[in-house]
Amino acid sequence: MSNAVPQPTGVVRTRIAPSPTGYLHLGTARTALYSWAYARHHGGQFVLRIEDTDVARSTQESVEQILQSMHWLGLDYDEGPIYQMQRLDRYQQVIDQMLANGTAYRCYATPEELDAMREAQKARGEKTGYDGRWRPAPGKVLPPIPEGVKPVVRFANPLDGDVTWDDLVKGPITINNREIDDLIIQRPDGVPTYNFAVVVDDWDMQITHVFRGDEHINNTPWQINIYRALGAALPQFGHLPVILGDDGTKLSKRRGAVAVSNYEEMGYLPEAMLNYLARLGWSHGDEELFTIEQMVSWFDGSHLNKSPAQWDAAKLAWVNAHYVKHADDQRLSALVAKHLRAKGHAVADDAALAPHCALFKDRCATTMELADWLSMYVTDVTPPADELAAKLTDAVKPAVAALAERLKGVAWEAPAISQAIKDTLGEFGLKMPQLAIPVRLLVCGRSQTPSVDAALVLFERDVVVQRLQKNI
Incomplete structure (x- = not known):
């Protein structure tokens, strides 16, 4: 774990650059959070860039989902x-400059030629890579330009020497230039490749600090060499380790929900997601629960983990439960109403559910769970038949009927409902569980709720009476 990083002296500019070929992945969201928090900590700027050069796979729907998730x-x-x-x-302007000054060149090798080249290299036991056949050199005679072949443009990577950088997360990293070949920086259709476009973008946008996943470490030497070929200032790089799923493999769609939007739909709160994502690779002492404002004040780029973090659904639920418990009830009522409507339940007034949220939120890890609890207030319930048969005995049914009659005439307040229940217990010589459990089953559809008077008072009186009388 890195405990200290050089503090910036100029204006900090960070960015997140998702590809719109799908949803905003949890790993990308964590990178966005770190980049955003670092910029905010230093009073800098945070830039959103959409890397949509993968034309075949990029969609407007993905763009909209990324923007919504952010x-x-x-x-x-x-x-x-x-x-x-x-x-x-x-990009074309920069390509033309590089072609003119000899830091890039056109390559007319066909895919078939390149396949044959790699097969021959394998047969000789050599490392596969572009052999530089179209790279200009003093005294070298290039092949004749073939007709009908659109060239790619390759970067003339340095042939020797090392590329070294001091990674904000990993520490010093060195890769020899002989380990990398001449990268394609422009496809035949004129669209730039990732490693080239990202350099031009970060250069033009004056990005000072790049946080990204450590799958990009192998791209970094090429990018640093392109920066140097352009005479551009290098940003500082910080490569974050992957997030592992609960099975120890890289978090992926095949092994669970990995889209930020999934968690919004499942009833997680954004402040809980930010808190949990922040701790997946970074720490501030032993702090587990903190506000985004606290994170910004602490996040100076230090204490970033070098080893992968593991996604823990139970821990996320615990964090979310904390934020649900402390959330404003009016806010929760709007979220719960949205869940209920999505399930086909009619909710006339979102705000009317605020008292219900106040009563039940301590029992819930998500607003979806809260909506499941509150569904009994907006739709009919069906008690579990076996529980109802066991608890609503012939000995108890007269007491339930008597309670229903009492409730018709009392003030519709929790103390009055509580007194009606006590009076009924006294009349029939029952103990609280003998009456309260069947009442809960009949009215709420479940045997466990907060105190029965607190749960009942949130119903309309007629609904309670009708449900108590329905099975008597």
């Missing part, structure tokens, strides 16, 4: 969204 998390950006496909002229 909005839900509250990760506001100072610039953007900036779309790479709207910057093609700029």
